[in-house]
Amino acid sequence: MILRPATRAELPAVLALLADERRVVDPATVRVTEAYERAFAAIEADPRNEMLVLTDPDGTVLGCLQATYIPGLGKGGAERALIEAVRIRADHRGAGLGRRLMELAADRARARGCALVQLTSDKKRAEAHRFYASLGYARSHEGFKLTL
Amino acid sequence: MILRPATRAELPAVLALLADERRVVDPATVRVTEAYERAFAAIEADPRNEMLVLTDPDGTVLGCLQATYIPGLGKGGAERALIEAVRIRADHRGAGLGRRLMELAADRARARGCALVQLTSDKKRAEAHRFYASLGYARSHEGFKLTL
Numbered sequence: 001m002i003l004r005p006a007t008r009a010e011l012p013a014v015l016a017l018l019a020d021e022r023r024v025v026d027p028a029t030v031r032v033t034e035a036y037e038r039a040f041a042a043i044e045a046d047p048r049n050e051m052l053v054l055t056d057p058d059g060t061v062l063g064c065l066q067a068t069y070i071p072g073l074g075k076g077g078a079e080r081a082l083i084e085a086v087r088i089r090a091d092h093r094g095a096g097l098g099r100r101l102m103e104l105a106a107d108r109a110r111a112r113g114c115a116l117v118q119l120t121s122d123k124k125r126a127e128a129h130r131f132y133a134s135l136g137y138a139r140s141h142e143g144f145k146l147t148l
Numbered sequence: 149m150i151l152r153p154a155t156r157a158e159l160p161a162v163l164a165l166l167a168d169e170r171r172v173v174d175p176a177t178v179r180v181t182e183a184y185e186r187a188f189a190a191i192e193a194d195p196r197n198e199m200l201v202l203t204d205p206d207g208t209v210l211g212c213l214q215a216t217y218i219p220g221l222g223k224g225g226a227e228r229a230l231i232e233a234v235r236i237r238a239d240h241r242g243a244g245l246g247r248r249l250m251e252l253a254a255d256r257a258r259a260r261g262c263a264l265v266q267l268t269s270d271k272k273r274a275e276a277h278r279f280y281a282s283l284g285y286a287r288s289h290e291g292f293k294l295t296l
Contacts, residue, residue: 077183141291
């Protein structure tokens with residue numbers, strides 16, 4: 001299992017993962033709109049954003065997450081990593097891949113010099129909360145969102 | 149009241165605000181380390197990060213927050229704004245400045261095309277939670293942090 005930035009050719013596979021709630025979505029059926037193209041290009045061009053994919057030895061995309069590395073004046077001036085859009089393909093859940101994905105992402109943030117990894121998870125997703133706690137994350141904050 | 153990116157000359161005032169828990173810290177007493185210099189320069193140079201200050205008509209810094217604009221594949225490819233390090237100077241609290249600071253930051257994110265503003269707040273800060281709810285923020289997520 002390898003964690004690395006997604007290539008443009010893998011954008012359909014990433015969008016399929018993001019659309020996959022309970023069943024596998026075929027990347028060939030995903031419509032890659034111009035807005036998605038632009039957003040992916042923006043992530044790719046930004047040295048502080050990565051759309052990371054977890055791939056098996058054949059190069060098949062089985063998981064993804066987005067990492068944003070945020071410079072700041074806290075933590076002695078170290079960056080913090082924000083993780084969003086964590087997904088494991090529906091037919092590969094329950095096999096420890098999510099754990100591997102999160103561990104590799106934390107390793108990557110640590111290697112970069114980040115002092116902290118942070119994320120939020122919908123209050124309804126109790127299973128995800130247990131998962132993050134089992135990885136050592138402290139459930140220390142309330143997460144607020146305002147739609148503009 | 150104006151919200152705008154802090155200048156390098158205002159870094160001591162921003163660090164004073166970040167150190168101000170219950171009483172005003174004199175910017176002249178703040179030690180601006182090389183790590184802070186580097187972090188501020190990184191924020192200033194990054195088109196997706198801003199250290200914003202709220203200033204009175206004399207240009208005195210009375211509040212701050214950091215905004216990070218995150219490109220992503222959700223929300224139709226729109227950016228989301230992450231807000232961190234929200235502070236109002238201790239001797240100016242309770243006068244609506246925090247509300248003004250947050251409203252101006254949301255206006256700025258909206259003008260940029262962001263679909264969402266998100267933030268987390270320590271579970272112990274019940275007063276802050278009421279404040280964000282009063283601004284229309286939904287307390288929809290659990291916030292997790294992992295120290296590296």
